[in-house]
Amino acid sequence: MSAPARKSRRYLFNLFAWTVVLVIAFPLLWMLLTSIKPQSELFLIPPALLPGEITFEHYRRLLTETPFLTYLKNSAWLAGGTTLVVIVIATLGAHSLVRFSYPGRERLATLVLFTYLLPSVVLVIPLYLLMAGLGLANTLTSLIIAYTTFALPYALWLLRSFMKAIPEDLESAALVDGASRMQAFVDVILPQAMPGIISTAMFTAILAWNEYLYALVLVNSDAARPLTTGVINMLVTSFNIEWSLLMAASVMMSVPLIVVFAFLQRYLTRGFSAGAIKG
């Protein structure tokens, strides 16, 4: 292929890629722009892409006149709490599934995956009854437990593939060097598994942050409502949808995720190829 031909090919490819990006990003852009338009500009015909006047009024109202901050705090607790519980259990569990030999080990691993295949709707009623029975109805704890039921199997499998890639001799060496099982785990296995743990933690946090169904069914007080259900509940009624506030809320819900992604994305992409490469 000649140089100009190659150049125009690359040009075409770039054009294509950017078109795709634009199509995907457009709703996000629209969300952002709508959130800073005055209410009066929302329903203009024909619609205007850029706001005629920029206003942060919706953000102010959201933060001062609604329970938005409570929901945000709840969501943060949920994401943090679920991630902590899931990562601690999954890291230890994955290590056990990879390193120790006990009867039924492989079957156990498969069984865990099986629970992941169960649709959430099937579990939501039993879980509700269970939580009510435990006196945990309407608490953040009940949601953390519920989220753990679907995040844990997934995290366990992801971490298992990371742990499998760590050579057994590393741990053996630590044991011979005088470490106890737990010390070898902390000194040698954890640092090696850290990229996997970080990406698994991110997946878990995102799952918990975006969860809707369980939050809708298990919690119906504002004190324990996360952003997903809270925002819909307060802004979408059968008479009216507060579009401006909804968009402002959506922007603020996305920001934490985008920040986390930006900082940890190199771990995240590594998570996708877990086990494929060593070290």
Next chain:
Amino acid sequence: MAGIRFDQVSKRFGGVTAVNALSMEIQAGEFVSILGPSGCGKTTLLRMLAGLERPSAGAISIGGAVVNELAPAERNVAMVFQTYALYPHMTVAGNIEYPLKKRRVPKTERAGRVREAARVLELEALLGRKPRELSGGQQQRVALGRALVRDPAAFLLDEPLSNLDAKLRTHMRAELIRLHRRIGRTMVYVTHDQLEAMTMSQRIAVLNEGALQQFASPQDIYARPRNDFVAGFIGTPSMNFLDGRLEGTGADRVFRSGDWSLPIGALRLADEHPDPDRRVRLGVRPEHVRLDAQGEPARVILVEPTGHETILVFDYSGNEIVARMDGEVSLEPDDSVRLSFRVAKLHLFAADDGRRLNLDDS
């Protein structure tokens, strides 16, 4: 310092028997090599000794006490892994220091010992590097350093020099021997390299398919191999084997293979009255084959000069015979010669179980 004892030790992985009813006693302070083909169970044996693998049967003792139930940390042995197993997230210094940290050696003392180990292994310039920034040979030396920095009851070394170049290997071999002489610790040294085993160790254990074949001094192993496996495994080029039958007894005994026969009356057998027509294998070391005008006719197939000696392959009554002769011989392929064997140095093995039949004075 501690002796090591294996008592009927077996290890099975599912259907695979990696070590089979092995009994062996290593003296305190002895330097023992474990030699055997790939997959014969050498690493498994060391891992059981270190406490990383639990024997399926049998007892292992270190320093007179059975250690089957002890965790690796409680056995106080140092091990160099075949795969090096360096901690990737620690520097060279961190790797070497790790066992000292775990044994709560005071910080001030640790630094000195790490430096000393690094000096012996010529690693001083690399102390700040991470393992992935090292060559294979350098990594191997760090692995060795992590063991040498300790003061264990025994050293277990799993092919610790396999990745070094010839010069460094000779140097490290000498260092290990010197170290052994200085601190007198028990050393169990796994190797593929016969020369290494022969030159370094006081005794060699030859393993095959998980079973101990012979455990003796290098001289004994070479001169009096207990079976045809050991005989064929030790020595390069390896021993020649001729299959045949024994006829006659005493001074009239002959070895017969097809229509060719060899009087071996000079050879003394442990059992002077074997079954008539006993099937045996005759073993001839390449250095015991010589040119002899009185001998049997043979044809040269291959000539491999190596400098100070020449390796020759002959067609000898239908058998391929390898001979080791001095570098002066001037033979060409297809030359016809006459060969004989030094009868007193021949080895006889039973054809069925490979057992050595010679009578050995000792």
